[in-house]
Amino acid sequence: MFEITPENPYSDADLDWRDDNSRVTREHDDQSLRDIVLSQVTPDAFEEYETVFVGYPVWWQMAAWPVNRFVRDNDFVRKTVIPFCTSTSSSMGSTRQTLEQLAGSGEWLDGQRFGENPQDGMVEDWVESLNI
Numbered sequence: 001m002f003e004i005t006p007e008n009p010y011s012d013a014d015l016d017w018r019d020d021n022s023r024v025t026r027e028h029d030d031q032s033l034r035d036i037v038l039s040q041v042t043p044d045a046f047e048e049y050e051t052v053f054v055g056y057p058v059w060w061q062m063a064a065w066p067v068n069r070f071v072r073d074n075d076f077v078r079k080t081v082i083p084f085c086t087s088t089s090s091s092m093g094s095t096r097q098t099l100e101q102l103a104g105s106g107e108w109l110d111g112q113r114f115g116e117n118p119q120d121g122m123v124e125d126w127v128e129s130l131n132i
Contacts, residue, residue: 052106054070
């Protein structure tokens with residue numbers, strides 16, 4: 001397990017998308033602010049991974065931008081990448097395709113979107129259905 005952690009973490013106020021002055025709203029409105037520096041970009045022993053699950057919330061029908069740095073700055077050659085996301089109202093949309101383009105390598109599967117509060121066992125059932 002590896003947590004994608006911004007060097008400058010988001011507070012609850014930063015994540016309030018309904019506030020026009022919140023950090024995520026400013027980043028949404030100004031794409032130049034979306035290149036988020038991470039405290040660590042590559043998980044330890046990442047070269048040994050064969051399968052990588054990349055989980056993220058959906059912000060404005062995009063993967064949360066801290067995920068972009070993780071995907072762009074790691075080598076997914078010879079890895080199967082399985083994206084999954086959470087969203088209250090948005091679909092997964094084209095987030096997988098966008099992340100796959102940023103990565104430039106790896107075999108990216110379609111992935112799965114989960115709502116705000118997935119039912120017990122829903123995530124486990126999905127993972128088991130992948131037969132990996």
